[in-house]
Amino acid sequence: MSGTVPMAAPVVPVRGRLRPLGLDAVRIAGGFWAERQSINGTATLDHIEHWLEREGWIGNFDLAARGDLPQGRRGREFSDSEIYKYLESLAWEIGRTGDPRLESRLREMVRRVAAAQEPDGYLNTMFGRPGQAPRWSDLEWGHELYCVGHLLQAAVAxxxxxxxxxDGLLEVARRAADNVCDTFGPDGIDGLCGHPEIETALVELARTTGEDRYLTQAALFVDRRGHGRLSDVEFGREYFQDELPVRQATVLRGHAVRANYLAAGAVDVAVELKDASLLEAVRNQWRNAVTRRTYVTGGQGSRHQDEAFGADWVLPPDRAYSETCAGVGSVMLAWRLLLADGDPRYADLIERTLFNVVSTSPSADGRSFFYTNTLHRRELGIHPDAERPSLRAAASLRAPWFEVSCCPTNVARTLASLTAYVATADDDGLQLHQYVPGTVEHRLADGRHLCVTVATDYPRGGTIRVRIDTDDERPWSLSLRVPGWAGRGATVTVDGHTRPVGPGAVTEHRAWRRGDEVVLSLPTVPRFTYPDPRIDAVRGCVAVEHGPLVLALESVDVPGVDSVDELRVDVSRPPRLVDGRVTVCCRRVRPREHEWPYLADAVESAPVVGEVLDEVALVPYHAWANRGPSTMRVWLPVATDGPAPT
Structure with missing residues (x-):
């Protein structure tokens, strides 16, 4: 592998169907994502640093530099990784805005981290010093390699x-990576990390530095997985994805974050080494996980006990774990597959997950977060203590911080680098995958400069207007994704001629003139969505979607109703858009009280049907729980004929 010209993007493969465009080529000029990036940069990053300092996780590095560990160390064994994800967030945000204040903060943070590095490159505040467990002594749970991976990704950013x-961050990362290669290379420890992450980080460091040994080590870690090198645990080796080699697995399984991170690293290795069989194995795993193990929101992971994927079709809404970090990992994986293959279905899942998982985690002010993302809240939430970290899955409302606070930093680095997930290029032109107002620029291999301006209020509206801002006598291609949710009704207009288009991608190849326009019109009429009948937990229910947004019924929008579970939706009346909000018609029901909850008479067991509520307003799922405690559900039971009101 040889070094490449630096590109300001998280993923920069040397080959593939599509090439990413970095922060220097794409500008988001307004709308949904610009607002969230602004809040992330002005509020969330400050909030994260405050808690990292307050909880002593940054201070651990100061203790290490002074030789004062292990006394006084605070946080879990993986807390170092949160400082690295914060550094990565700062790096992307500085690349996006050039903020001098953040530049100063990054340099000071790097100074404190670098001071804790051992002479041989090892860097971890939990292991290896007198009074601590030896280095690499707990590969199942210690997260040492995982932490190094996040350090490398910060340096790459x-x-x-x-x-x-x-500032020295890249030098710190290279020394740490060299230590990993020396320790775990072919002649070293024949082991791997219980939490994948180092694999994709090593590949990106190899792409950045041109150092082949990092790619070789990443490939070695991928090939070691699945051969029982990790000890068995109560959840089984599937939890670590260590029960089957990556090439033999047919679906994403086990811990959902680990599964996505491992698959992302495997794609990186496969692309760089031209390993077609490895790439096909991951494609198949992704395909089966999306069709059978993914929530309507794009969330993944239905088991609380091990934060894991459940079996096929086991997707209970009220027990959805759907960890925010799993959503970030899903975006990472789908983006790599999109670059490798160019299939718009990967961008469809990215869109769904960004709008309905990643953007759901942070509050409107960017200072509190969901760790898990349930699809059904049966009881009113309790405000978390603003002065104490919350237990990660115990927060019924967004919490300011967690004892395990991987999600806030993961959201921050994703939003800071989001611009790099909007568009791609190939030898023939540009492809737009996510719709934001702004500009996209690219220079083709033959030197031609391409520039387009996108005008849209997506996702509020479905019109995407793309204006060509450069002249060229030679033809090139402009490709626009038509989302899978669009179904029938999407059209494209070029030169005043309109034609229908179906899900996938629509491509116009021509000699473009400055001022030419392509207008993609997507049908953003709110719609009912019906589940596969094999999903037992939501049989007899419907969800409501509006464009790419999944909607939810929240009790604060239904005066006089304590719980949304009292409502049944009337599917004979389609959802409507009323004064900017989607509404549905519901019937209120009252359960009958019995001494035993199982009856032989269907009529006796049915609830009593009461009043009809004509216009019940729904809220975008990503915005729920911003107005205080509430009950909520995404999947709405369908009204059926029942006894008359009494």
Whole structure:
């Protein structure tokens, strides 16, 4: 592998169907995602640093530098990784905005981290010093390699947004990576990390530095997985994805974050080494997980006990774990597959997950977060203590921080780098995958400069207007994704001629003139969505979607109703858009009280049907729980004929 020209993007493969466009090529000029990026940069990053300092997780590095560990160390064994994800977030945000205040904070943080590094490159505040467990002594749970992986990704982000920066972060990362290769290479420890992450990080560091040994080590870690090198645990080796080699597995399984991170790293290795069989194995795993193990929101993971995928079709809404970090991992994986294959279905899942998982986690002000993302809240939530970290899955409302606070930093780095997930290029032109107002620029291999401006209020509206801002006598292609949810009714208009288009991608190849326009019109009429009948937990229910947004029924929108479980939706009356909000018609029901909850008479067991509520307003799922405690559900039971009101 040889070094490549730095590109300000999280994923920069040397080959593939599509090439990413970095922060320097794409600009988001307004709308949904610009607002969230702004809140992330002005509120969330400050909030994260406050809690990292308050909880002592940054201070652990100061203790290490002074030789004062293990006394006084605070946080879990993986807390170092949160500082690295925060550094990565800063690097992307500096690349996006050039904020000098953040630049100063990054340099100071790097100074404190670098001071804790051992002479041989090892860097971890939990292991290896007198009074601590030895290095690499707990590969199942210690997260040492996982932490190194996030350090490498922070350094990659810095190197790609500020090439040649003199803060020293890249040097720290290279020394840590060299230590990993020396320790775990072919002649070293024949082991791997219980939490995948190092694999994709090593590949990106190899892509950034041109150092082949990092790619070789990543491939070695991928091939070691699935051969029982990790000890068995109560959840089984499937929890670590260590019960089957990556090439033999047919579906994403086990811990959902680990599964997505491992698959992302395997795609990176497969692409760089031209390993077609490995890439096909991951494609198949993704396909089966999406068709059988993914929530309507794009969330993944239905088991609380091990934060894991359940079996096929086991997708209970009220027990949805749907960890925010699993959503981030899903985006990472789908983006890599999109670059490798160019299939718009990957971008469809990215869109669904970004709008309905990643953007659901942070509150409107960017200072509290969901760790898990239930699809059904039966009881009113309780405000978490603003002065104490919350137990990760115990927060019934968004919490300011968690004892395990991987999600806030993961959301922050994703939003800071989001611009790099909007568009791609190939030798023939540009492809737009996510719709935001702004500009996209690219220079083709033959030197031609392409530039387009996108005008849209997506996802509020379905019109995407793309204006060509450069002249060229030679033809090139502009491709626009038609989302799978659009179904029938999407059209494209070019030169005043309109034609219908179906889900996938629509491509126009021509000699473009400055001022030419392509208008994609997507049908954003609110719609009912019906579940596969094999999903037992939501049989007899419907969801409501509006464009790419999944909607929810929240009790604060139904005066006089304590619980949304009292309502049944009338599917004979389609959802409507009323004064900017989607509404449905519901019937209120009253359960009958019995001494035993199982009866032989269907009529006696049915609830009493009461009043009809004509216009019950729904809320975008990502916005629920921003107005205080509430009950909520995404899947709405369908009204059926029942006894008359009494």
């Amino acid at each position: 810095r190197a790609r947004t500020r090439p040649g920066a003199d």
